[in-house]
Amino acid sequence: MKAEKVLIVGGSSSMGLATAVQASSKGFRVVVAGRNEEKLRQIANNLGNQASYYQVDAMEEKQVVEMLRELAPIDHIAMTVNAPGSATSISNTSTEEAKLVFERFWMNYRILNLARECMSPNGSISLISGSSSKTPVAQYSFWGTLHGSIEALARNAALDLAPLRVNVVSPGGIGLKPDRQLVEHLGMPEDIGKAIVSLIENPAISNAKLDVDSGERQGTWSG
Ligand SMILES: NC(=O)c1ccc[n+]([C@@H]2O[C@H](COP(=O)([O-])OP(=O)(O)OC[C@H]3O[C@@H](n4cnc5c(N)ncnc54)[C@H](OP(=O)(O)O)[C@@H]3O)[C@@H](O)[C@H]2O)c1
Known part of the structure; x- marks a missing residue:
């Protein structure tokens, strides 16, 4: 039987790369996507196991449509993509800057919007949110x-797109220590990769949020 195909948008760095390594080691056919072709090519070569890459700017609708059309049928998609711009609190982030950072929401939306046409009906989509939706931090209130918006998007898409499964992984600050936490281990990209692959592999999980944040109880992280 042919191995299932996992597309990782944002697969060339940190959490996405860790997801690619995990998925490939479990026998999935991985496609890493991002903007830097040279980086993607090297990663696909190193992964082996039928891995390939796709150069795409996920902010460009036309490019995303083409990618999904060419790669279809896709079994699983993981969205570990980042957006340009910087933001801090609602009171310190201009509307223009906020819109730029919010592109991350729209990149996720675009994939969900197009998913039915390009995915196996029993596949899955995993999004990334962040622990600041659970433990608000005044200085990072925009994040x-x-x-929170990405989590709401996933919950509603899980209903809309079923039986396709939609889930979210919510990391704490990677390698950062929250003020109050339940376990000493600080989440690293590999922990996020493992969490995403566990959601991909489990056919009974949809409309779920997996917190991978060391049991964070209060934000304001330090290094
Ligand atoms: N780091 C944390 O502590 C933390 C905590 C909670 C949530 N998050 C969120 O989790 C996600 C992953 O974080 P990370 O640290 O793994 O991010 P990262 O290291 O910045 O990686 C982002 C990935 O997205 C790709 N990318 C960026 N813009 C793109 C575009 N327009 N089109 C296609 N690919 C694009 C990058 O490759 P190219 O640049 O080559 O395109 C890269 O592969 C991000 O959304 C981040 O905001 C991070």
């Missing part, structure tokens, strides 16, 4: 807002 909490964005992450």
Whole structure:
């Protein structure tokens, strides 16, 4: 039987790369996508196991449509993509800057919007939010807002797209220590990769949020 195909948008760095390594080691056919072709090519070569790459700017609708059409049928998609711009709190982030950072929401939306046409009906989509939706931090209130929006998007898409499964992984600050946490281990990209692959592999999980944040109880992280 042919191995299932996993597309990782944002697969060339950190959490996405860790997801690619995990998925490939479990026998999935991985496609890493991002903007830097040279980086993607090297990663696909190193992964082996039928891995390939696709150069795409996920902010460009036309490019995303083409990618999904060419790669279809896709079994699983993981969205570990980042957006340009910087934001901090709602009171410190201009509307223009906020719109730029919010592109991350729209990149996720675009994939969900197009999913039915390009995915196996029993596949899955995993999004990334962030622990600031659960434990708001005044200085990062815009991030909490964005992450909460991505979680709401996933919950509603899980209903809309079923039986396709839609889930979210919510990381704490990677390698950062929250003020209050339940376990000493600080989440690293590999922990996020493992969480995403566990959601991909489990046919009974949809409309779920998996917190991978060391049991964070209060934000304001330090290094
Ligand atoms: N780091 C944390 O502590 C933390 C905590 C919670 C949530 N998050 C969120 O989790 C996600 C993953 O974080 P990370 O640290 O793994 O991010 P990262 O290291 O910045 O990686 C982002 C990936 O997205 C790709 N990318 C960026 N813009 C793109 C575009 N327009 N089109 C296609 N690909 C694009 C990048 O490759 P190219 O640049 O080559 O395109 C790269 O592969 C991000 O959304 C981040 O905001 C991070």
